[in-house]
Amino acid sequence: MKWLTAALLLPLAALLIYVSADLPDRGDPDAPANLHLSPELVEVTERDIEIPNIVTAVLADVRGYDTLGETLVVFTAGLAVLLVLMRGARPRDSGRSNER
Structure with a gap:
């Protein structure tokens, strides 16, 4: 499996480089x-959007x-983390007996 991963990642890395x-x-x-977008934004931003x-x-x-x-x-990531953390804090069912 490591050879397959290396065979796929090495050509991809070479292509990116x-x-x-x-x-x-x-x-x-x-x-x-x-050359095109940045100068236009600098020129018209204050006039068109009226934010200095x-x-x-x-x-x-x-x-x-x-x-x-x-x-x-x-927000979604924070909510997911909160739900994962709250899952471990849930009280266990008190109806079960831990006696053997």
Whole structure:
């Protein structure tokens, strides 16, 4: 089983390393993401959304559904942890006798 896992993971790791060579450098102002969307958001955020803080405006308006989804995931994870912890705290049935 370990050989099968290694046979599947090694080509995948090699592919990821090969593809990562095509990623732009971190902080590169000429990266495609920084050429089109970012300058437009900086220019129109305060005027269109009327929130002076650009980060807050992007999180609240532009990425609102994404932030809602992340909040839902965190809430669901917290609820699952709470249910697992409460499961162990449930009192045992007092009708049973532990005598042998």
